[in-house]
Amino acid sequence: MDDGSRVNTGFHLNTNGFERTHVEILTNVLFNKFNLNCSIQSRNRIYILKNSMPQLISIIEPYIIPSMLYKIKPTQIN
Numbered sequence: 001m002d003d004g005s006r007v008n009t010g011f012h013l014n015t016n017g018f019e020r021t022h023v024e025i026l027t028n029v030l031f032n033k034f035n036l037n038c039s040i041q042s043r044n045r046i047y048i049l050k051n052s053m054p055q056l057i058s059i060i061e062p063y064i065i066p067s068m069l070y071k072i073k074p075t076q077i078n
Contacts, residue, residue: 001068009050011072016043034059 003014015023023044030036036052048056057072064072 001064001071005071007047009053011048011053011056012041013046013048015046018044020044 005012005014015026018026020040023040023046027038027040027046030038030046030048034055036056037049038052039047039049041047061069061072
């Protein structure tokens with residue numbers, strides 16, 4: 001739960017420790033199995049695009065522990 005974070009309107013997965021070919025395989029799985037639109041950015045990080053955020057959140061939210069929910073929820077200013 002700690003190797004990703006919301007960036008602007010999308011989400012980064014910190015996959016920079018993996019080889020490019022493995023990151024390409026993962027982005028294909030994320031698209032084919034979960035319909036998540038992704039791109040590979042510098043240092044092999046996966047970026048999940050804004051239009052896939054509702055789908056990503058619906059998939060992972062039930063498994064996120066409360067102290068990590070800030071990573072997927074928009075910041076609220078009171």
